[in-house]
Amino acid sequence: MVGAKRGKWGRRAVELALIVALLLGLRAWQQRDLATGAAPELEGYLLDGTPVSLAEMRGAPVLVHFWAVWCPVCALEEDAVSAIARDHQVITVAMQSGDSGEVAAYLKENGLDFPVLNDPDGLYANRWGVSAVPASFVLDGEGRIRFTEVGYSTGIGLRVRLWMAGFV
Template structure:
């Protein structure tokens, strides 16, 4: 019963946050443009109309390494919705190769590098920090946890994959 109550309260919290987000342009995800490790330009605009898991991380962060398999699992579970994971590496050690780290871990998501300014734009204080952005470009949920058992992660994904609401 406690587990059900906890999940219910989390769901209510997400629904309340989402309801306020849909009526508030202040929750619009800030736009950004970065380069990848290979020099390709990527931006949030590239994912317009898609649900996005925006994951701020660093190669040296053990908590990021713990969380990333869960994010990939959620993307794969809901892949038919067009959901994307976009990572932004920041606060890196000199010579770090973030995309190489992701590839070595067996993941396919893209990573923008030297994302310190974007992290500041989003108010990110540490790693990992993950934003769940809906099809309208609104931040529905923010997580600073690496707890892969946290039911809020999947509930947030279920919110961002909902069809875009007509105005």
């Protein structure tokens, strides 16, 4: 009887290890093409016409967040990204989301307030190696990519990464 219980728990441990390995493999596959090291160039005009350049944001950590208006997972992160943008340097990139007017209407309709570069043709996404959204990059004050994530990230998780990037 004791051996049967031990066997059942051992089988569950193996199943759990396989699930964890599968998830880690999936995460590595999703992130395989993402930019690493020095952050690629990112400059342009925000939806409100304000010029923005990642190079001018040196000195403090930065969150670069790729998202899309059609992405349901991105919608789950929107409020957290908006809140983070009030306290930290943030550039978001609306990937393949239509023209600037459509993206601005989406932001207004959803009560979102974060800086957005529109990327209707995928120019920025290609430069950063982004093929799926949401995708987040946390840069240190020197412009080096310290953390990347594809898929859902919690607000606290992004804030912790920004905090850690300030010490690296």
